[in-house]
Amino acid sequence: MMAPLAKLGYFGDEVGLVIAFAIGIGFGFFLERAGFGSAKKLVAQFYLRDLAVFKVMFSAIVTAMLGVTYLAWAGVLDLSLVYLVPTYWVAQLVGGLVLGVGFVVGGYCPGTSIASTATGRIDGMVYVLGFAFGTLGFAVASPVLDGLLGAGELGPTTLPDALGAPRGVVVFLVVVLAVVGFAGASWIEHKLAARDAVAPK
Amino acid sequence: MELPASPKHPPQPYMNPYLAGIGIGVALLAAFVLVGRGLGASGAFNSTIAWLVSSVAPDYAHGNRFLAGYLDGDHPLKSWLVFEVAGVFAGALLSGLLAHRAALVVERGPRISVAGRLVLAFIGGVLMAFGAAFARGCTSGQALTGGSLLNLGSWVFMLSVFGGAYAVAWLVRRQWR
Numbered sequence: 001m002m003a004p005l006a007k008l009g010y011f012g013d014e015v016g017l018v019i020a021f022a023i024g025i026g027f028g029f030f031l032e033r034a035g036f037g038s039a040k041k042l043v044a045q046f047y048l049r050d051l052a053v054f055k056v057m058f059s060a061i062v063t064a065m066l067g068v069t070y071l072a073w074a075g076v077l078d079l080s081l082v083y084l085v086p087t088y089w090v091a092q093l094v095g096g097l098v099l100g101v102g103f104v105v106g107g108y109c110p111g112t113s114i115a116s117t118a119t120g121r122i123d124g125m126v127y128v129l130g131f132a133f134g135t136l137g138f139a140v141a142s143p144v145l146d147g148l149l150g151a152g153e154l155g156p157t158t159l160p161d162a163l164g165a166p167r168g169v170v171v172f173l174v175v176v177l178a179v180v181g182f183a184g185a186s187w188i189e190h191k192l193a194a195r196d197a198v199a200p201k
Numbered sequence: 202m203e204l205p206a207s208p209k210h211p212p213q214p215y216m217n218p219y220l221a222g223i224g225i226g227v228a229l230l231a232a233f234v235l236v237g238r239g240l241g242a243s244g245a246f247n248s249t250i251a252w253l254v255s256s257v258a259p260d261y262a263h264g265n266r267f268l269a270g271y272l273d274g275d276h277p278l279k280s281w282l283v284f285e286v287a288g289v290f291a292g293a294l295l296s297g298l299l300a301h302r303a304a305l306v307v308e309r310g311p312r313i314s315v316a317g318r319l320v321l322a323f324i325g326g327v328l329m330a331f332g333a334a335f336a337r338g339c340t341s342g343q344a345l346t347g348g349s350l351l352n353l354g355s356w357v358f359m360l361s362v363f364g365g366a367y368a369v370a371w372l373v374r375r376q377w378r
Contacts, residue, residue: 003233003234003235003237004233004234004235004236004238005234005235005236006235006236006237007236007237013275013279016236017279017281017284018284019235019236020236020281020282020284020285020288021284021285021287021288021291022288023228023231023232023235023240023285023288024240024284024285024286024287024288024289024290024291024292025288025289025291025292025295026224026225026227026228026231026288026292027225027228027229027240027285027288027289027341028288028289028290028292028293028294028295028296029224029292029293029295030216030221030222030224030225030228030292030296031221031225031289031292031293032292032293032294032296032297032300032302033215033216033221033224033296033300034215034216034218034221034222034225035215035216037293037297037302038308039308039309039322040308040309040310041215043370043377044377045366046366046367046370047370047374047377047378052215052218055218055219055222056218056219056221056222056225057222057340057344057345057348058222059218059219059221059222059223059226060222060223060225060226060229060345060349061226061344061345061348061349062226062349063222063223063225063226063227063229063230063349064226064227064230064233064239064345064349065348065349065350065351067226067227067230067233068230068233068349068350071234077233077234079350081237082233082237082238082239082350083237083239084347084350084352085337085338085342085343085346085347085352085354085355086337086354087352087353087354087357088337088354089353089354089357091335091336091337092335092336092337092343092354092357092358092361093357093358093361094335094361095332095333095334095335095336095337095358095361096332096336096357096358096359096360096361096362096364096365097332097361097362097364097365097368098328098329098331098332098335098365099328099329099332099333099336099339099340099358099361099362099365100332100361100362100363100364100365100366100367100368100369101328101332101365101366101368101369102324102326102327102328102329102331102332103325103329103340103362103365103366104325104366104370104373105321105324105325105328105369105376106321106322106323106324106325106326106328106329107308107321107322107325107376107377108325108326109329109339109340109341110242110243110246110329110333110339110340110341111240111241111242111286111289111339111340111341112340113242113326114242114286114289114290114293115289115290115293115297116293116308118289118290118291118293118294118297118303119293119294119297119302119303120297120303120304120305120306121306121307121308122305122306122307122319123307123308123309123318123319123322124308124322126319126322126323126326127322127323127325127326128326129323129326130322130324130325130326130327130329130330131243131246131326131327131329131330132246132249132250132326132330133323133326133327133330134326134327134329134330134331135243135246135247135250135330135334136250136254137327137330137331138267138330138331138334139250139251139254139265139267139268140265142265142266142267142334143265143266145335146266148335149334149335154353154354156352157352157353157354158350158351158352158353159351159352159353159356160351161353167351170351171351174351182219
């Protein structure tokens with residue numbers, strides 16, 4: 001095992017922060033390249049006119065998933081040392097719904113709002129203020145929200161654990177899901193572009 | 202370096218979504234291999250707010266369980282996600298300038314006023330902050346990072362995000378189309 005390097009003591013926290021900044025540059029660069037500094041480009045996903053959000057998200061997920069799976073199989077990466085956010089499935093279901101509503105109302109998610117602010121989108125800057133205000137509001141309200149926050153606690157859990165299926169099978173299914181999804185997304189885009197050309201909106 | 206759009210330099214078209222996705226996936230994989238954790242964004246907001254509150258009202262901040270979680274150990278801004286998000290800002294700015302896409306504008310559809318759009322942007326931000334806090338992460342920390350680690354809660358979250366957005370898209374269509 002050689003990785004994760006930081007957890008095996010190859011470098012300390014200070015170097016870790018430099019790496020965080022460098023990796024962030026890569027993340028932000030490709031977010032903006034994809035068009036995700038633009039609210040109109042992002043929300044077109046929810047009107048089915050441009051499914052780039054799905055395409056970018058799933059090609060990123062598949063790339064990283066295949067990468068960690070291969071490196072773990074090859075004995076290079078110890079997956080048990082990679083941090084897994086604990087599952088609270090009820091809280092995450094509710095949080096996801098609220099976040100989805102906020103996405104189509106606000107036009108961004110937290111990461112893309114940073115990319116939009118960096119490229120001068122004033123609505124992105126206002127979104128960032130709203131998110132900061134909301135974070136403060138959540139902190140103040142959190143003692144009351146404790147029950148929902150802890151609902152559905154299962155600890156760190158993976159899909160293979162939950163389904164009782166080998167990891168390789170789940171990885172394969174996700175790849176199939178992505179490829180079928182990509183084809184379906186392009187089909188929908190063409191279909192609606194043709195319809196809009198006849199009767200706009 | 203100032204490279205705004207001009208008649209000679211119109212904004213360049215966006216990158217192929219699959220190539221951009223692979224680029225993000227490689228950045229994410231590098232994070233897993235180098236430090237054993239993924240990307241994120243909402244956590245940086247949490248650290249910043251925790252730091253701001255603790256400098257104004259330290260007793261309150263340390264007594265609040267949500268904020269206190271970001272205050273143990275070192276300075277709250279000396280965190281992985283704060284530095285990563287600073288990098289996101291720099292990387293997006295670099296890409297935007299190179300492609301002549303950086304411009305001070307309000308993104309909106311033809312049927313909504315600037316003020317209306319900004320009010321909705323603020324409300325959307327507030328909603329998302331609550332959503333991300335319940336979910337323990339956002340589209341970066343949960344959907345992308347947890348999605349690729351096959352984290353159960355992340356997949357529940359991801360489906361739920363798309364469900365929530367599609368459910369209300371029709372109601373706010375005048376903002377965009």
